[in-house]
Amino acid sequence: MAKVTIDEIDRKILRYLVENARMPFLEIARECGISGAAIHQRVKKLDEAGVILGSKIDIDPRLLGYDVCAIIGVQLKDPASNDDTIARLKEINEIVECHFIAGHYSILLKVYCRDNDHMMHTLFDKIRKIPTIYDTETFISLMEPFSRQVFIDDNL
Numbered sequence: 001m002a003k004v005t006i007d008e009i010d011r012k013i014l015r016y017l018v019e020n021a022r023m024p025f026l027e028i029a030r031e032c033g034i035s036g037a038a039i040h041q042r043v044k045k046l047d048e049a050g051v052i053l054g055s056k057i058d059i060d061p062r063l064l065g066y067d068v069c070a071i072i073g074v075q076l077k078d079p080a081s082n083d084d085t086i087a088r089l090k091e092i093n094e095i096v097e098c099h100f101i102a103g104h105y106s107i108l109l110k111v112y113c114r115d116n117d118h119m120m121h122t123l124f125d126k127i128r129k130i131p132t133i134y135d136t137e138t139f140i141s142l143m144e145p146f147s148r149q150v151f152i153d154d155n156l
Contacts, residue, residue, distance in 0.1 A: 004049045009034065011152050013042055014051070018149045021055035058147075066112040068119045069141040073105035074133055081132035082106070088130045094122045105137070 006014075009032050016028045025043070029036045046052045061069070076085060082100070089095055089109065097110035109127070113119040119138075128136060 004046075004051050006046070006051070010042055010046060013039065014046070014152045017043075017052070017055070018152060021057075061112045065114050068113045068115060069144065070111045070113070070119060071139045071141060072109040072111055072123070072127065073137040073139070074107040074109060074127070075104070075135040076106045077132055077134040079106060085130060085132045088132075089127070092122065092126050094118075094126075 012032050013028055016023050016031065025039045026036045029039045032039065043052065074085075076082070085107070086098065089098055089107075094111050094113055095109050096112055097108075099108045100106065101108050111119070111122060113122055123136065123138060127133065
């Protein structure tokens with residue numbers, strides 16, 4: 001994947017959008033000292049280049065009743081089964097992130113569940129039932145002090 005060259009105005013736009021994806025383009029334009037049309041064009045260029053992957057609203061899972069968060073390390077029986085495993089994992093709604101990693105595990109999952117019973121059901125009746133999975137190790141998250149997007153520095 002080729003890197004995209006961006007200038008200082010693009011970096012400023014990205015910083016504002018990472019901080020608040022719903023910030024009006026006219027407000028960003030005022031902060032950047034350019035026209036609203038120029039902001040629209042630049043955001044469209046960043047979107048088409050794949051720099052902007054979308055926008056989202058962050059929801060606090062606990063306020064919706066998802067009180068248990070876990071990181072699950074997954075070992076595969078055969079690394080060649082990645083595609084099949086990922087397709088099966090993608091069907092499990094409790095999994096909110098999936099990462100291929102180097103090291104002891106092939107995959108790390110971030111999972112949200114209502115309670116420990118729900119977590120046990122998700123782990124044993126959904127994840128571990130996937131035939132390509134050899135073993136798992138579960139790490140319960142006690143607290144997530146912060147989460148953020150990539151840092152937009154001046155050296156991009």
